[in-house]
Amino acid sequence: MSAVDNPKQPAKEWEPNIVGFACNWCTYAGADLAGLSRMQYPPNVKLVRVPCSGRTNPQFVLRAFQKGADAVLVAGCHPGDCHYATGNYFTRRRYLLMQRMLEFMGIDPRRFQARWISGSEAPKFRDVVTQMTEEIKALGPNRKLREEI
Amino acid sequence: MNQITKEMRDLARELLASGEVKGLIGWTKGSRWYLTPPLFITRPEEAEQLYFDQFAVNNLTGLLLDYRYGDDKIALFVKGCDSRGIVRLLQDHQIKREKVLVIGVPCMGMSDKKAVTDPRQPVELPLLDKCLECRYPNPVIADRLIGGALVSGEPSEPKGLTASEAAKRGVGSKQADRFAQVKAIEAMSADEKYAFWQAQHEKCLRCYACRNICPACNCRECIFESDKKGWVNKSATPTDNAFFAVTRAMHVAGRCVECGECERVCPMDIPIMALNRKVIQDINELFGESDAGTDLDGKMPLGLFKNDDPEEFM
């Protein structure tokens, strides 16, 4: 979908565009480890690095859907491992609510996922990304909450 | 009814005359038999305009935000649902406890003015949904009490002078299905849900009446007010309105006191309480029953955590 920059080029066959918010100390490190281990996974998930999953504001998730993301992933350390002690406990509470709210608005639950991926769980990172890409490819582009300018 | 109005006027006259308070917020008879809007008085003789009946539905606590930096002490009347707004403002440190004199009023259940057919002829009108589902008919906090009102921090039966009438009119009779609308929407398919909300968000004018009356929406400068913050566009398109609705629901999550005023004042009749109730239902399910604004030192569910919170993200 995100054809090479100038939109004039014909869009190729549709590829899901998934925005991921990854906490710098665990998930981002897990993704790096997946890279070091040369694991292969589809290129559809692009990570925004945040200091802690607790920094991810539900409004960023809404913004991603509004700007045309097909799915959003919020990933951070396992509760208890947070570099900042309690960051991901609040993430858990907020996104337990946000996940239900998005479903309540009619967004397919598979389009929003929150997962705990630690710095050493590179295989888990690859599986989450691969699984999410396949699911969204099956679901097709997301029209809901999307801004038409 | 006039018994409560009489007590209201006497107390107001005495408070203003003695100078204990510089201003007092109550209700007054409006221009129609089915309207009893808010009134702000500063002189004892103005107390005669005070009035209370089953149309004095406005939650007056939102108006306190205009006096949050003043030094004068302000008194205001609160029904059960309104009083939770006082606890909300106190917990959010937006009003100083010693600057507010809270007067509890017994509530007989408020009537739904949208059901008026004949503007001239007063007739018995059905109760508002929020009163049928009311669990806190008695004030949760009060410095003074009139009309036999009693303070109760727990869900309770209506007390005070209007208790019998409130029970007769069915206040709190539908407490059980307070989440009925939420369950109804949840039962829909994903596309039906989206269509339902898309139709609602197409109507939204972004007039911000819901935000301005809400005691939980007490920011000095709202992110939706100035567009230089870059959060959301000023345009009132369905996606922007959806962004506004969901963001506001998340901002008041765990803090909404279920006074139902947002839904009542919405000129386009958007079921805003469905969003708030959905959040409250989820919070109760996930983190344990908690009623915002009923206990002064109660904690806000999103302001804390437990190690054994439900885990769905493994």
Place this chain on the structure above:
Amino acid sequence: MQRLKAFPKAKLTAVLEMMIQKATVWVPSMIAGVSRFAPYRPGTDIQMGTNTAISPKEALFPSTEKIYKFSAYGIDGDFEPVDPSVGPQILFGLRSCDMQGILCLDDVFLTRGYVDDFYGSKREATTLITLGCVTPGADCFCASMGVNPAEHDASDAQMYDLGDAYGIIARSVKGEALVKDLMAAGLLSDTDKSQGPTADFVLKVDSEGITEKLQQMFDHPLWDELSRKCLNCGTCAYLCPTCHCFDIAEKKRNQHCGVKIKCWDTCMFSEYALMAGGHNPRPSKKERVRQRFMHKLRYFPERYGKLQCTGCGRCIAKCPVNLEITDVIKLAGEAKSDG
């Protein structure tokens, strides 16, 4: 004198079906629980009985409208106009108060040296059909504001409520064309019936000399008392047929291009008059509530020569705190000048 042409109310959908061949027909209809003017489609729930909750100005002055496209690539960029014109439109079933409202909008958007083409092109493409109002609502007070509910002479065609039928007479070239079409379709027949008298108003107020009276009342304590209960929300402004304020804002499609939009705004919001340096000529509720009613009843009349309130009563119906313009007029009438 030519006899009145009419068509039975039962045939209303037929008339509309004919009209939508040539133009988008905005009719008062119930959409998702709220009565508003919306383009007619077969099956629309038509609401001819009472006036709509929100004014028809949406058809001419939409709540959000693109005004031009812009692009920025490094240090160069471009501006691309957007074609403001719309297809032919018919505003069907306007009551006199809304027609008067449109006249107020005309004064603002079409006169005084500049034409707002977005409004202008839509206005030209629209045929206004007013409907005589015989059953005023609980909050209507158009008669008190010098508007004749029975008919309005500025519309392209006037319909009369004849009980079981609607009479129609053309008033302009556009109106003539429309009536000719209806005649050609054989929908009209002559009738001798005439529109009954308009029922009595619940709400009456004497708005005589209100503009002059308000000219001495800028610092009157009335404003302070009235504004205390106001929520400063935008309900009254966004329902009102004559409120014309708009904001110009940006919507970015991506880092390079986006769209400039014109969207409704209201002087009731606190950041409306806030300047970049932080100075705000109307910092508190008192000034903002005063500005609303002064503009409706004094500033607009001083500038355009007619009251900017047409008595449609929509703000009265939906104001959460029952702050009524009729009360302002009554209190201003009784008040001594400048307190």
Place this chain on the structure above:
Amino acid sequence: MVEQKINPVATLSDVKRINPLIPMKAKVTRIIDETADVKTFCIAKEEAGRFTAPFRTAPGQLAMLSLPGVGEAMFSATDAPEHLQLSIKKVGVLTDALHEICPGQTVGVRGPYGNGFPMDEYKGKNILFIGGGIGLAPVRSVVRYCVDHRDDFGQLHLIYGSRSPADLVFKYDLFDTWPAVRDFKVSVTVDRGDDQWKGNVGFVPAFIEQLRPDPENTVCILCGPPIMIKFTLGILDKLGFTPENVITTLEMRMKCGIGKCGRCNIGSCFVCLDGPVFSLAQLKTMPNEY
């Protein structure tokens, strides 16, 4: 009752069917750093390789400048044959971005807006200019007009003040071009001097009292921050200036610039259309809400 006089300059001859809100594509040809937080932008339209002024502006008129992707705002314009000059102080989101652009940047500009100063009414009179801080920008458009039509006017006298010597704008005009003009007295003061500053130190109102300008057959043109205007008006009144002869420009939030969006109203006037130039007499009849 403010009599609605529409200044001919503002009315377009024919009501052309153009979209008045879309800006004209133009380029910033030159940027002059006046002070740390004020820059003067020279804006020109590029046609066939030639840079010309996008449109001519009468003294005191305004122009809407927009930076694509950031925003737009109204600024007082100074006319110049081959370009339009806008002097902009850094106060908000747009002005911050403007202060970071470099010559060659494409911008949008539209106008001219506002009634401007009725220069022909001042023919033959002495003119006293009083400016405070960035308020000198609108005054400068009038000064340049008077300098270009020097013989039409009597004595010219400019009193200008700013916070510090570093904050003086248009230094090249203040100390070079204008003092050289016939019968043009330039008096400059600063609130706080520094060791190089030789000139007067003190607030503008006190400086005026010290200079005691003669009100006889003199029109006073005044622009500056609200506090300075408040005190200056008092002194001008004491010196004998009549309200009709004291003219100023008002600053209000403006969005459309063509008297439609309702943003800049003071009473029944729209500052962008019926202003920004008002005489003190006019201001007295208008509601005190600006």
Place this chain on the structure above:
Amino acid sequence: MKRIGVFVCHCGSNIANTVHCEKVAQVAKDFPGVVLSTDYKYMCSEPGQVMIQEAIREHNLDGYVVAACSPRMHEPTFRKCAARAGMNPYMVEQVNIREQCSWVHANKEKGTEKSIDLLRMGVAKVVKNEPLYSTTIPVTKRSLVIGGGIAGIQAALDIANAGYPVTLLDREHTIGGRMAQVDKTFPTLDCSACILTPKMVEAAQHPNIELMTYAEVEAVDGFVGNFDVTIRKKARYVDFDQCTGCGACTEKCPKKVPSEFEMELGMRKAIYTPFPQAVPNKPIIDAKHCRYLLDGKCGICKKVCPTGAVDYEQKDELIVERFGAIVVATGFEQFDISAYEEYGAGKIPDVITGLHLERLMNASGPTAGKIKRPSDGKVPEKIVFVKCVGSRDEAKGRPYCSKACCMYVAKHATLLKEKMPNSKSYIFYMDVRTPGKNYEEFYARTQNEYDAQYIRGRVSKIFQVGDKLIVRGEDSLLGRPVEIEADLVVLAAGMDPRGDAKDLARTLGISYDQHGWFTEAHPKLQPVETHTAGIYLAGACQGPKDIPDSVAQASAAAVKAAGLLSKPELTSEAMTALCDEAICSGCGLCQSICPYKSIEIKSINERYHGQMRQRRVSNVNQGLCQGCGACTVACPSGAMNLKGFTNDQILAEVDALCQR
């Protein structure tokens, strides 16, 4: 628009293999703000960095983006490179197109496309970066050690030897803590007092250590490097400057009181020193039992005191001292065995705990070293030990293992055999844990040479018959019940956190687990630190531990504290939260979220339309904030923002990633 440089790295072939680096650099040319976009084989190499620095000077760049490996690896490198070129180090962003793109996506076309998206995100962020500066905080070169047990003493000595003044504070009126009560220590059977007392004296005489006994911490304000600690010095009623410690008063004092130090097996006077080697070795008056203080009679101690040191008018004294670091070494309490009714604990006088046995064995103890039954003073023949009392027991809420009991029971069995050759010890155990050095060998010796009989099984009931104690249990190895007639039963009571540990944790602002043990920053990597900068943990207060571990942890905590004090000043994290006071409404929603308690609500005065008014606003302590950003989400009005990861920046990144 800021002037931005883009540098795409080939990383040799690591990136270039699966990403068209030239194409990426080419496309980046017209991202908003980019004035220069190139690529190079090794950006992190010396020539690569020189190339960046020249570009900065040549194009006077405001900031730059490097598309290369993971920022977790080379962000510091590129920040230093920018700083060397005179650019603020925080005007740099690094985009990961290696680990998260070239290495994981074989398809070069898609890899290039993703690199362009990631680079667009990086540029969108850097355009909104602002120069950031880390602030410096002064450090008070002084440390406080709370708790004068072996851990506290060791920490204090190590810090003092590192050259920093230390205040060693203890609630009791002598230092020494729990170890002072112990007779011998395992596995070396050293006399506990012999190895402890020299350290106590060394601490007392060390020029850098100020002893502050019989004092408690009331309140702790301030933050790392600047803790203002309010200390309550309890009234001793004895002027320590005058007192010579002659002991005349203790002798003459008529009031006898059961001695807590002797586990109430012996008595002490109302004016007393708990044990002979106490440091400071001067008596204090126990206000709860002194006849004069209670009802005004007696006063003998004042009369007999040769130097007039007794002063009944003394009052508690509150002092505030400033410290740079705090080491918490408050130790543990022994589990209250009365919770085990089934063992008759607390009712049968001869069912005692390990510490009681320590006092009985101790030469300066109540029985001068002779083992006598508390009930009738007889010398016991058969002694039964019961292990895991108050440990590894879910029912009693003590699921954890107390670590030291297995070893001290083995020690007791050995010593009893030595003291009373014809005595016999039986030990009921579930497991025997001997993890330390020479621990297993010591345990083997206990069984073989000292004839201790280990019975694997739980004791179900203990009851008294005549003067014998019937211990009924089962021997799970033989699979049959067992009943022993014992003269004395010793319960190996486990370790509990101090009763008021949770209050102290709240005072200090450190966290604790559900039992009350203080929580370390990271169980494996930061065992002696807490999440509150400048506060360290040592000894059993962090969890059950024996003496060797406590001492090791004490020295670790001391090095951490000394390391902190050695810095001239502390540089704080630059990317911290910042509150915009114009927008903040002082609701305090952010305060409860901050894990580092670095947000306080202050009130400011401001002029608003002519009058002055007071307003509450939030204020982030730049020294304490670690930049996690949780507060920015809790703040509904967006007043709280996180420098380096502001709301605008993340929104710009999301927009860039969703560019259509």
